[in-house]
Amino acid sequence: MESKSPPPCPSSVTVRRNPYRKARATPLTNPPQLPSHSTSSSKLPPISSFPIQDILSEEIPQNVPSTVTVTAASPSSSQDTIAENLKVYLRICPLVPLKGSTKNAGDQNPSSRTKNVWPQNPSKKNSVKEKKNSKKKSNESCITVSEDCHSVTLSPPLPLQESKRIKSEIYEGFSHVFSADSTQSEVYEKMVNPLVEDFLRGKSGMLAALGPTGSGKTHTVFGSPREPGMVPLALQRIFKPAPACSSQSSRRFYLSIFEICAERGKAERISDLTSDGQDLSMQQSAIKGLQEVPVHDVAGAEQLIARALLKRSTAMTNANSQSSRSQCIINIRRGTDSSDAETDEQSNSAVLSIVDLAGAEREKRTGNQGTRLAESNFINNTSMVFGLCLRSLLEHQKKPKKALQKHFQNSLLTRYLRDYLEGKKRMTLILTVKPGEEDYLDASYLLRQASPFMKIKFTNLEAQSNFLCNKRQFQTTSRTEQSKRIKVGSRDASLIEGKIAGDENQLHDEEDLRICNAEFKNSRPLNLNSDDLMKMERNHQIMQNFAKALWSVLKQHNEKLKVAESEIQILKENLRNEKTRSIEMEKELNNLRSFCTCSKENSVASTIVKVGENFESMLHLEGHTSCSFDETKPVLNSSNRFKSECSSSPRICDSTPGEDQRNVKVLSPNCNCSPENDDLVRIQRQDMSSQVPCHKTTSNLSGLECIDDKQEPEAMDGFFLLDGQVRSSEADVSSPSICVLNENCQSFQVHESFPGTRNIHEDSSESNYVVVEHLDPKSDVKVSTSGNDSSVSVEPGQQLGEKNEDLLDLLVSPKEVKHTQQQDLTYVPETEIRPDTSCNSSRKEKPKRRLLPASSILVREISILDADEFDKPRGNGVGNKLAASERQRTQGSISLLRLLKSNLHSLV
Numbered sequence: 060m061e062s063k064s065p066p067p068c069p070s071s072v073t074v075r076r077n078p079y080r081k082a083r084a085t086p087l088t089n090p091p092q093l094p095s096h097s098t099s100s101s102k103l104p105p106i107s108s109f110p111i112q113d114i115l116s117e118e119i120p121q122n123v124p125s126t127v128t129v130t131a132a133s134p135s136s137s138q139d140t141i142a143e144n145l146k147v148y149l150r151i152c153p154l155v156p157l158k159g160s161t162k163n164a165g166d167q168n169p170s171s172r173t174k175n176v177w178p179q180n181p182s183k184k185n186s187v188k189e190k191k192n193s194k195k196k197s198n199e200s201c202i203t204v205s206e207d208c209h210s211v212t213l214s215p216p217l218p219l220q221e222s223k224r225i226k227s228e229i230y231e232g233f234s235h236v237f238s239a240d241s242t243q244s245e246v247y248e249k250m251v252n253p254l255v256e257d258f259l260r261g262k263s264g265m266l267a268a269l270g271p272t273g274s275g276k277t278h279t280v281f282g283s284p285r286e287p288g289m290v291p292l293a294l295q296r297i298f299k300p301a302p303a304c305s306s307q308s309s310r311r312f313y314l315s316i317f318e319i320c321a322e323r324g325k326a327e328r329i330s331d332l333t334s335d336g337q338d339l340s341m342q343q344s345a346i347k348g349l350q351e352v353p354v355h356d357v358a359g360a361e362q363l364i365a366r367a368l369l370k371r372s373t374a375m376t377n378a379n380s381q382s383s384r385s386q387c388i389i390n391i392r393r394g395t396d397s398s399d400a401e402t403d404e405q406s407n408s409a410v411l412s413i414v415d416l417a418g419a420e421r422e423k424r425t426g427n428q429g430t431r432l433a434e435s436n437f438i439n440n441t442s443m444v445f446g447l448c449l450r451s452l453l454e455h456q457k458k459p460k461k462a463l464q465k466h467f468q469n470s471l472l473t474r475y476l477r478d479y480l481e482g483k484k485r486m487t488l489i490l491t492v493k494p495g496e497e498d499y500l501d502a503s504y505l506l507r508q509a510s511p512f513m514k515i516k517f518t519n520l521e522a523q524s525n526f527l528c529n530k531r532q533f534q535t536t537s538r539t540e541q542s543k544r545i546k547v548g549s550r551d552a553s554l555i556e557g558k559i560a561g562d563e564n565q566l567h568d569e570e571d572l573r574i575c576n577a578e579f580k581n582s583r584p585l586n587l588n589s590d591d592l593m594k595m596e597r598n599h600q601i602m603q604n605f606a607k608a609l610w611s612v613l614k615q616h617n618e619k620l621k622v623a624e625s626e627i628q629i630l631k632e633n634l635r636n637e638k639t640r641s642i643e644m645e646k647e648l649n650n651l652r653s654f655c656t657c658s659k660e661n662s663v664a665s666t667i668v669k670v671g672e673n674f675e676s677m678l679h680l681e682g683h684t685s686c687s688f689d690e691t692k693p694v695l696n697s698s699n700r701f702k703s704e705c706s707s708s709p710r711i712c713d714s715t716p717g718e719d720q721r722n723v724k725v726l727s728p729n730c731n732c733s734p735e736n737d738d739l740v741r742i743q744r745q746d747m748s749s750q751v752p753c754h755k756t757t758s759n760l761s762g763l764e765c766i767d768d769k770q771e772p773e774a775m776d777g778f779f780l781l782d783g784q785v786r787s788s789e790a791d792v793s794s795p796s797i798c799v800l801n802e803n804c805q806s807f808q809v810h811e812s813f814p815g816t817r818n819i820h821e822d823s824s825e826s827n828y829v830v831v832e833h834l835d836p837k838s839d840v841k842v843s844t845s846g847n848d849s850s851v852s853v854e855p856g857q858q859l860g861e862k863n864e865d866l867l868d869l870l871v872s873p874k875e876v877k878h879t880q881q882q883d884l885t886y887v888p889e890t891e892i893r894p895d896t897s898c899n900s901s902r903k904e905k906p907k908r909r910l911l912p913a914s915s916i917l918v919r920e921i922s923i924l925d926a927d928e929f930d931k932p933r934g935n936g937v938g939n940k941l942a943a944s945e946r947q948r949t950q951g952s953i954s955l956l957r958l959l960k961s962n963l964h965s966l967v
């Protein structure tokens with residue numbers, strides 16, 4: 060991953076790599092909260108906010124020679140002080156490790172391998188040779204040490220030069236650069252001995268080795284039995300027998316060794332390596348409980364160190380067979396002259412600290428996974444924080460900037476080394492680099508982070524060619540971009556160096572000036588001063604960091620989007636399934652509706668009885684989602700020419716033609732009636748919710764004709780009011796009657812003929828339905844709302860004289876109807892007929908949808924009448940109720956019932 064591989068940007072501050080800097084939520088950059096309904100996405104780790112503030116808050120010094128300048132080479136007085144306390148050395152690791160140094164698995168010398176004794180295929184031999192040559196080529200060193208051994212030139216490999224236009228950089232200001240063939244003792248003499256001498260004189264100091272993994276830090280610090288490192292060499296010097304007159308022989312020394320590592324790749328942990336790996340804690344800058352072991356001679360000290368190193372966390376990676384996974388710190392404290400140990404006060408003692416840091420590593424090269432990868436993160440973060448602090452020290456800031464203060468606090472290593480990193484104590488830094496071409500990025504990162512000065516060289520030749528080729532671009536692009544173009548390659552750098560170094564980047568060479576053409580002269584002259592270059596570098600860094608952070612946030616969002624898309628797909632699939640299901644159910648419902656039929660019966664008696672019984676069974680089943688006729692009761696069969704099937708909330712529309720052509724029609728909501736006889740009215744009630752104009756529906760009825768089809772009927776919460784002139788097409792019906800049903804359809808009232816206009820008014824205490832039937836065959840019936848919706852006027856028309864053998868049944872919502880005493884509309888208590896109380900409660904919620912066919916009730920009335928007359932009791936409970944309803948029966952209904960009964964008798 061990008062975040063784990065150090066980018067090759069100059070002194071870059073990769074915000075994301077710092078574990079202690081949690082991305083702050085800024086108002087502008089907070090990602091929008093995704094809806095939490097998605098289950099899988101909620102499991103995803105939250106997307107971190109974009110660290111734009113952090114990126115922009117990073118300040119790259121403008122006045123310091125760390126990036127590009129030549130003038131910075133001359134140190135100021137403040138630099139003198141820093142220079143006193145800070146020395147930076149560079150050691151280049153040999154490309155091919157020397158014989159005997161077999162620690163690095165990846166860099167083993169092929170020549171040291173045991174040779175194959177068998178004769179080899181010559182062609183194979185050649186190919187091996189070629190391979191070797193190509194390997195040699197790729198193993199060219201990318202670091203060249205200057206003659207004075209104070210600077211190095213870092214040249215990018217050719218592919219990088221071409222593809223990314225990365226140019227050579229010169230790093231200078233080193234106290235000394237040790238080339239690849241330098242020996243341990245040479246390094247000790249030049250670098251460590253001054254520290255040790257000062258230590259012996261009572262001055263504290265620290266040596267820290269910093270560099271990428273496998274670059275030779277541990278080798279430099281500890282060495283091998285053959286090539287002892289800085290620690291054993293320092294110990295040898297410390298315990299070197301002193302002249303008799305010297306007081307050093309009586310001095311005591313104390314040794315403490317500990318490591319800072321990541322606990323399960325997360326929290327930092329300090330372990331004492333001299334004891335049994337006991338965990339320690341840090342108070343201020345001191346480590347609490349750290350054991351100090353007194354040492355008297357080199358052998359004792361070396362033994363102690365060797366034992367401690369065995370406990371140090373190391374692991375094999377692709378880059379190093381024995382890679383350090385922790386920051387190891389050795390403290391050698393110089394005791395007092397006295398032999399009394401109790402008087403040895405640590406605060407007054409000089410301490411020589413030697414630090415072997417774990418090397419920054421890139422995932423690509425180490426191939427780390429799991430715990431190793433977590434360790435890598437810790438190591439990289441620690442070394443980055445250390446590098447940042449170091450950078451601020453190199454830039455002569457007495458105290459690191461605010462942004463860095465917290466790094467000191469958060470990282471145990473920097474907290475412990477605070478005095479050194481703030482320049483208060485003497486520190487010697489040894490940077491180790493590998494010079495292979497493949498190590499270019501690591502080396503560049505380290506050098507930009509920790510080298511005292513860096514130079515970027517320019518060639519005016521390249522600049523000219525750029526300008527000449529891209530004159531147009533030159534005029535339009537910014538100065539920053541111009542500067543970018545004139546960075547030079549490594550081979551040119553050393554040549555051009557003198558040109559720039561002398562005169563603040565002025566193009567003063569006559570040769571160069573001659574080459575410039577007139578166009579170039581007319582254009583803005585090159586301004587390659589350090590300010591511009593620094594600005595350019597800063598912009599470059601900011602943009603680079605910005606791009607990286609943006610990329611990472613985009614990647615996270617992309618992940619989230621993918622998850623959301625898959626969820627959307629699932630939801631779409633579900634929706635499709637639900638739709639097909641609902642279509643199927645709709646079809647089923649339509650089928651069931653079509654099965655619910657009713658037909659005219661020739662035999663009035665059988666119809667009445669059967670319809671009555673069926674309706675009774677329906678009454679019983681009302682309120683259920685599905686119903687069927689009771690098998691124990693007589694079922695309407697084909698001989699009766701009355702078919703009725705229902706599966707959900709059945710309603711019956713029945714027809715009872717009498718001898719005198721007086722029919723009773725009851726229009727029931729949700730009823731689909733399909734009489735087989737043309738004489739019967741086909742009434743198809745539309746779905747209540749659809750609010751299809753009722754008159755349109757009734758206009759299709761056989762026997763009924765809607766005169767006024769312009770006017771829309773009013774849908775009244777489940778029932779409708781016919782508002783228009785309706786006439787019957789056949790005039791074979793005697794005087795109309797009015798049936799009044801109560802709200803629960805448990806009783807009704809029939810009124811014979813109503814001559815003239817009838818105003819039916821709503822009685823607030825009653826909630827009945829009005830059924831208008833037996834229309835006068837000679838006249839139209841006009842049904843309309845009068846004034847407002849709360850009253851209905853029913854009046855016979857004058858013009859029509861056509862035959863009408865059907866009855867017009869009009870149902871009016873109880874709310875819309877007012878019943879008046881003059882019209883003999885009597886309220887019948889709802890409990891009279893229907894004993895089912897369960898329906899009552901539900902009806903309170905949906906009173907208008909509970910309307911039951913009045914015809915059934917009418918039939919029941921007739922049956923009761925029959926029962927009364929013929930003394931045929933129908934059961935106690937029902938009989939009682941029916942008797943009660945009998946008492947409530949009005950004159951009109953009685954006469955209608957008698958009429959029907961006489962029809963029945965005559966038919967029978």
Ligand SMILES: Nc1ncnc2c1ncn2[C@@H]1O[C@H](COP(=O)(O)OP(=O)(O)OP(=O)(O)O)[C@@H](O)[C@H]1O
Nearest residue numbers: 152160162163272273274275276277278382383418
């Ligand atoms: N100057 C040198 N001379 C000879 N061998 C060297 C030199 N520098 C490094 N090596 C060899 O390179 C290998 C890796 O070195 P070392 O373990 O010291 O790297 P490191 O920087 O400590 O790595 P890490 O950070 O992973 O611990 C070792 O085998 C070591 O012997």
